[in-house]
Amino acid sequence: MRSKIVAGNWKMNKNAMETATLLKEISGKLPNVKAEVMVAPAFVNLAEAVKQLKGSRISVIAQNMHFAESGAFTGEISADMLLSIGIDTAIIGHSERRAFFHETDEILAKKVVAALAKKMRVMFCFGEELNERKSGQHFTVVKNQLKNALFSLDASAWKHIILAYEPVWAIGTGETASPEQAQEMHAFIRKTIAGAYNSAIADEVSILYGGSVKPSNAAEIFSKPDVDGGLIGGASLVADDFLAIVKAI
Numbered sequence: 001m002r003s004k005i006v007a008g009n010w011k012m013n014k015n016a017m018e019t020a021t022l023l024k025e026i027s028g029k030l031p032n033v034k035a036e037v038m039v040a041p042a043f044v045n046l047a048e049a050v051k052q053l054k055g056s057r058i059s060v061i062a063q064n065m066h067f068a069e070s071g072a073f074t075g076e077i078s079a080d081m082l083l084s085i086g087i088d089t090a091i092i093g094h095s096e097r098r099a100f101f102h103e104t105d106e107i108l109a110k111k112v113v114a115a116l117a118k119k120m121r122v123m124f125c126f127g128e129e130l131n132e133r134k135s136g137q138h139f140t141v142v143k144n145q146l147k148n149a150l151f152s153l154d155a156s157a158w159k160h161i162i163l164a165y166e167p168v169w170a171i172g173t174g175e176t177a178s179p180e181q182a183q184e185m186h187a188f189i190r191k192t193i194a195g196a197y198n199s200a201i202a203d204e205v206s207i208l209y210g211g212s213v214k215p216s217n218a219a220e221i222f223s224k225p226d227v228d229g230g231l232i233g234g235a236s237l238v239a240d241d242f243l244a245i246v247k248a249i
């Protein structure tokens, strides 16, 4: 049975004190759900977050990592560094990394391989832009993003992969894919994985939806059979909103 997951991607928000406060608010009222709950604070606050959440049901994950083991990559963070502070999962391929930091499919493929080589879990993000959906290319775009970054992996790697479909036009815009659009794409993703590997792998991988998930729309999106949870941006920065979304799972 694939896991249900609700993850908060805090992006470049919350300083050290604010991080501690939000984590306290979330962990203090976390509902008892059959789902993994994850938060991704900024790099500088990860180590404290891990300490603060020790013994809680919330896991701390990273928003990014570099593909090299170590070396002259000023400003970057390696898998080993994350593992050394107790973090075993990294988001890779977020559309903001692709758009603002020019991370190509080729770079992302290297990051995925590097994370898996260290036995980390990867939350791989992908999704089409507005013009691609409008011109009917969204299925092709998504298929290519998956193929270019993931389909060279061994079948055995897939138990360490979580997918997050995030249509770029729905990120931070207040516009959400309808539950039907999300379901249609998630079913397509599963079918594509079944074609590239097999249906057992496709059935086991958790596919999260991301893009303006809010307390008001979470339950309906999560009710779709191929939607296994959400990757939440803006609403994860407000404890009550994030908790309501967790409840909706």
Ligand code: 13P
Pocket (backbone or CB within 6 Å): 009, 094, 166, 170, 171, 172, 173, 174, 210, 211, 212, 213, 231, 232, 233, 234, 235
């Ligand atoms: P919003 O929920 O703010 O649209 O962000 C989604 C996202 O990018 C999560 O990674």
